Amino acid sequence: GQQVMQIPQYQHVQEGEDFTTYCNSSTTLSNIQWYKQRPGGHPVFLIQLVKSGEVKKQKRLTFQFGEAKKNSSLHITATQTTDVGTYFCAASPGANNLFFGTGTRLTVIP
């Protein structure tokens, strides 16, 4: 079946360091979404990317969609303790429903 792979699975950073998570698909994606799940919480929609090569920013978060629309990344500049959580990408590679990536769990050490 369709799979959306995310790396790394876990990331520990010192507060103030940068963080990046990558999402890869073997097939071309029509779009990609990113969600954040705080510890003990539920996934919350962050952003959607649709166009090839698209880059979007939300304060310290930068989202990119690859030129071939097969990969995406989320980069956080100067992490803060409030960034702690699991970041999921989600995509629909031709199907109707979203397939969620395996997630990257970010720990920020104060």
Next chain:
Amino acid sequence: DSGVTQTPKHLITATGQRVTLRCSPRSGDLSVYWYQQSLDQGLQFLIQYYNGEERAKGNILERFSAQQFPDLHSELNLSSLELGDSALYFCASSVQAGGPQETQYFGPGTRLLVL
């Protein structure tokens, strides 16, 4: 607060039992999705209903079933429960039929513990 409600918040039961999880979507949303999240696991898509009809099926076991009622709330039934069914079960909703560009809004989840 996403506007999606789920009950109960916590559920403890024994192996072999049957439970029902309930979800009310955001006002106006026609699609409901069910996901299972085990410890340290990602979100496993189970099933989607759109306006009362089954729309898409994921990795849902035969022991599990779901339905969406005329008022658009949904129930997920889990039967012959096994220890491995212990997980967080999330419901999500979206406005339409779940096209690739639709955002999903997640409820707070039901934590199921099977002893």
